[in-house]
Amino acid sequence: MKLIIIDYGAGNIKSIQFAFKRLGVDAVLSNNIEEIKAADKVIFPGVGEASSAMKMLRESGLDSVIPELKQPVLGICLGMQLMCNSSEEGNTKGLGIFNVAIKKFSSAVKVPQMGWNVITDLKSDLFTGVKEEEFMYLVHSFYAENCKEAIATTSYEIEYASALQKDNFYGVQFHPEKSSKAGEQILKNFLELKTNN
Amino acid sequence: MLTKRIIPCLDIKNGRTVKGVNFVNLIDAGDPVILAKQYAELGADELVFLDISATLEGRKTMLEMVLKVAEQVNIPFTVGGGISSVEDVDALLKCGADKISINSSAVKRPDLVNELSNKFGSQCVVVAIDAKQINGEWMVHLAGGTIPTALNLFDWAKEVESRGAGEILFTSMNNDGTKAGFANEALAKLSTELNIPIIASGGAGTVQHFTDTFTIGKADAALAASVFHFGEIAISALKKELKEQKIPVRL
Numbered sequence: 001m002k003l004i005i006i007d008y009g010a011g012n013i014k015s016i017q018f019a020f021k022r023l024g025v026d027a028v029l030s031n032n033i034e035e036i037k038a039a040d041k042v043i044f045p046g047v048g049e050a051s052s053a054m055k056m057l058r059e060s061g062l063d064s065v066i067p068e069l070k071q072p073v074l075g076i077c078l079g080m081q082l083m084c085n086s087s088e089e090g091n092t093k094g095l096g097i098f099n100v101a102i103k104k105f106s107s108a109v110k111v112p113q114m115g116w117n118v119i120t121d122l123k124s125d126l127f128t129g130v131k132e133e134e135f136m137y138l139v140h141s142f143y144a145e146n147c148k149e150a151i152a153t154t155s156y157e158i159e160y161a162s163a164l165q166k167d168n169f170y171g172v173q174f175h176p177e178k179s180s181k182a183g184e185q186i187l188k189n190f191l192e193l194k195t196n197n
Numbered sequence: 198m199l200t201k202r203i204i205p206c207l208d209i210k211n212g213r214t215v216k217g218v219n220f221v222n223l224i225d226a227g228d229p230v231i232l233a234k235q236y237a238e239l240g241a242d243e244l245v246f247l248d249i250s251a252t253l254e255g256r257k258t259m260l261e262m263v264l265k266v267a268e269q270v271n272i273p274f275t276v277g278g279g280i281s282s283v284e285d286v287d288a289l290l291k292c293g294a295d296k297i298s299i300n301s302s303a304v305k306r307p308d309l310v311n312e313l314s315n316k317f318g319s320q321c322v323v324v325a326i327d328a329k330q331i332n333g334e335w336m337v338h339l340a341g342g343t344i345p346t347a348l349n350l351f352d353w354a355k356e357v358e359s360r361g362a363g364e365i366l367f368t369s370m371n372n373d374g375t376k377a378g379f380a381n382e383a384l385a386k387l388s389t390e391l392n393i394p395i396i397a398s399g400g401a402g403t404v405q406h407f408t409d410t411f412t413i414g415k416a417d418a419a420l421a422a423s424v425f426h427f428g429e430i431a432i433s434a435l436k437k438e439l440k441e442q443k444i445p446v447r448l
Contacts, residue, residue: 014293015295139320180237
């Protein structure tokens with residue numbers, strides 16, 4: 001199986017690569033459009049600031065490629081946020097795959113949310129073997145509002161969508177690569193999803 | 198609900214753990230990778246590696262260690278010690294560190310906090326502050342608490358928050374090594390006046406100290422070294438006890 005991690009300069013992708021290696025899969029880093037299109041599975045990572053990450057996607061032409069992908073795609077953290085309609089961070093227009101807006105937590109809570117919180121209301125093959133209220137590691141200041149495409153929710157200030165799915169596109173706000181055994185299970189489930197490419 | 202984090206801290210010199218470690222039967226208690234894996238399995242929520250190598254050679258070894266930890270450990274970890282530039286941080290993050298912590302270098306050149314948070318994001322920038330209470334006032338100290346500065350703890354903490362720090366690791370030099378509890382009054386003040394997570398450090402001796410630092414001290418996370426390394430407190434037992442005391446923890 002050919003697993004690609006999209007390498008567009010946004011953040012630490014080594015951890016994701018290592019997490020797959022622990023599952024016995026070599027994930028290839030690439031920003032090559034043809035290579036990404038031909039992959040069986042694609043990881044869309046991202047750490048950092050939304051508007052500069054979108055800028056990097058536009059410069060490489062990936063902004064028009066990602067929404068057209070047919071194989072399973074998993075956005076992680078900022079990757080998931082960029083797959084949404086828009087983000088309050090840097091007033092950014094996103095890829096519009098998920099029909100939801102990204103908002104900022106208010107100062108009623110500590111920002112960023114940093115640490116382990118639970119995911120509930122699990123509704124996807126991505127969570128096979130993962131129990132309700134499982135702990136995931138999260139670090140983020142912006143969140144996706146709860147919406148129809150939510151496949152998991154988490155509570156911090158409000159109940160928000162901590163995972164999203166639409167067709168072949170999956171997004172998780174938490175870091176499965178840093179979320180111990182349960183996180184590994186989610187990555188394993190992603191690897192086992194049917195490939196339509 | 199977001200849980201309170203328990204963080205063992207490992208001192209590293211030339212790629213090896215320094216203080217003795219004796220909490221389980223390990224073949225090589227000096228190997229930070231083996232230890233890190235063990236702590237992750239025992240329920241630690243995060244790990245901190247503090248590089249106390251004094252030589253360039255030692256620092257290079259640190260990068261190799263970070264790479265090995267990232268390869269094998271499935272929980273987040275922070276690396277601190279001797280970090281003074283964007284290049285240092287870039288190298289550590291590329292090796293798989295999740296967060297970095299800066300201390301003296303931020304005091305010497307506060308713009309470093311802005312540079313790091315702008316380039317890598319606040320989420321990976323931890324500012325460690327060592328402070329000592331002198332005549333009622335908490336003063337920031339450098340070099341492991343040996344060099345006093347004119348900075349007030351709370352002023353400095355607020356300044357680094359405004360410069361983009363994502364988290365504060367506060368070590369009370371009055372409490373460190375005493376095993377008499379954390380500096381909860383100062384911690385509560387930090388936690389109330391700032392809007393970023395605060396990690397309590399210095400003074401852990403009993404389970405009750407952890408309970409107190411989360412309730413009275415309002416800390417978001419608690420860091421300790423020797424009580425974990427010498428098996429005086431087992432992480433799983435600590436978290437069970439915290440849960441019984443209605444403190445949210447990951448079990």
